[in-house]
Amino acid sequence: MNQGKLCLSVGAAVISADEVVAEPCQILIRDGRIEAVWRGGTTPAQIPVEYVRVQRPRAVAIPGLVNCHGHAAMTLLRGAGDDLPLQRWLEERIFPLEARLTGEAVYWGTLLACWEMIRSGTTCFTDMYMWMDDAARAVAESGLRGVLSWGIAASDPAGIDRAVATSRAFADRWHRAADGRITVTLGPHAPYTCSPECLRRVAELSAELNLPIQIHLSETWREVEECRAQFGRSPIAHALATGLLERPVLAAHCVHVDDDDIRILREKDVRVAHNPQSNLKLASGVAPVPKLLAEGVTVGLGTDGAASNNNLDMFEELRLAATLHKGVSGDATAVPAADALAMATSAGARAVFLPPGHGTLQPGAAADLVLLDLDSPHLTPGDNLVSDIVYAAGADDVTDVYVAGRCLLSNRELTTLDAERIRYEVRRIRQAMGAPGGA
Ligand SMILES: [Zn+2]
Structure with missing residues (x-):
């Protein structure tokens, strides 16, 4: 059901992390974009008759959450290695x-991820994996927005040629596909799985095709030590030296970064995907997010894959981002709620190279939005909506999800995906894969 003109009547709206409408309002959506947000109640005469009306007076509308880092089909490996x-x-x-x-496995695993993300209020996600045509097919069917990379891990000339050809063909097939919901990016996995020549070739391809790049950088201390031993520089300085950072880059993790690294990130406008839960679970460490934000680096939030999290619930990342840095710094003012919410919405959208306006409910922005049940006990009395969303809300509060004005979840029911079938296929495929060490 792709509604051209829609009027959503809600009890309140978080337009952005800095702008809240704490009263009933009407969100007008036209051709996939927010047309206007009218404050207060309304009479039929105020809204043109051709607008399809959806009444959700007990809901707060928020911008859809943007998951800035992950490997969607790793839902198949959930719990396989804790x-x-x-x-x-x-x-x-x-x-x-x-x-x-x-x-086939990646297709069903990605659909499971899409189901999980729709249910937990994510409207756009980033994916770096393999069998990406199948992942893209799943994204197209789900109605979600996807920023997709075919993962590259190559060091020898033939391997690099193959990887470059695969990414080029993937971009030809899928960039701006699914009504423009799919963005293709290039995905060199990391400096420890890609040779300097490989990174250089990826930068070249990025310039030729005008596509951004996503990569893992400085996730663990061991990675940094080994990079220094091998190349005499940090992973970020190494990425700079190969020319990669001359292109638009989204760097996942950036846990172990020093002042020189942060200066490079700022100067090259490298976007950072902060994955607090994955970094904690794998004991990688805690990224210096307050410092990155203070230096003006764009930081978004991500879940990482379901095998290292182990869910794709952005509300958990949101709360963790707002609490973790207080705990480790001893400073209760670190990463305030509004900053955390911006990381999950507007800054996240910027981090994954979506056009300006994404991640807000401002007029002109893509109509990617999520409704939460204001009647939930933990959202009551509801006097500080930004605080409630960051510190109190959870995925279960999500009732409705829209992407480009199209409803993907209506009153907690999926509209684009068959949950029963996905559950059946994923269990079947996972069982056939066997144990990690098995045949
Ligand atoms: Zn990752």
């Missing part, structure tokens, strides 16, 4: 299972 450090987790559990993935 309580291990990153390198053992990858080598002993994740890589053996990933070797058994097929296009």
Whole structure:
């Protein structure tokens, strides 16, 4: 149901992290964009008759959440390798299972991720994985917005040529597809899985196709040490030296960064995806987010894959981003609620290279929005909506989700996906994959 003209009557609206309408209002949506937000009640005469009306007087509308880093089909590996450090987790559990993935598996795993994200209020997500045509097909069917990369891990000339050709073909097929909801980016996995020549070639391709890049940088201390030993510089200085940072780059993690790294991130306008839960679970550390924000670096929030989180619930990341940095710094003013909400919405949209206006409910912005049940006990009395959303709300409060004005969740019911079928297929596929060490 793609409604051209829609009028959403809600009890309140968070236009952006800095602007709240704490009274009933009418959100007019036209051709996938927010047309206007009218404050106060309304009479039929005020709203043109051709607008389809949706009454949600007990809901607060917020901009859809933007998940800035993840590997969607890793939902298939949820719970497959807990309580291990990153390198053992990858080598002993994740890589053996990933070797058994097929296009069909990635399709159903991505659909599961889409279901989970729609249910928890995410309207746009970032994905870096394999079998990406199948992932893109799932995104197209789900109605979500996706920023998709075919993961690149290559060091020898033939491998680099192959990876570049794969990404180029993927971009040809999917960039701006699904009514413009899909953005293709280039996805060199990390400096420790891509040679300097590979990073250089990716930068070249990025310039040629005018596509942004996403990469993991400085996730663990071990990565930084090994990069310094091998190249005599930090992963971020290394990315700079290869020319990668001359292009628009979204860097996931940036946990172990020093002042020189932060200066480079700022000067090159590198966007950072902060993944607090994944970094905690893999014991990678805590990114210096207050410092990054103070330096003016654009920071968005991400869940990372479901095997290292283990869910795709952005409300958890939101709350963790707003509390974790207070705990580690001893400063209760660190990452205030509005900053955290901006990271999950407007700054997140900027971080994943969406056009200006995304991640807000301002007129002209894409109509990507989420309704939360204002009657939930933990959202009562509801006097400070930004605080409530960051410190009290949860995925279960999400009742309705719209992307580009199209309803993907209506009164907690999926409108684009068949949940029963997804659950069945994912269980079947996961069972056939076997245990990490098994046959
Ligand atoms: Zn990742």
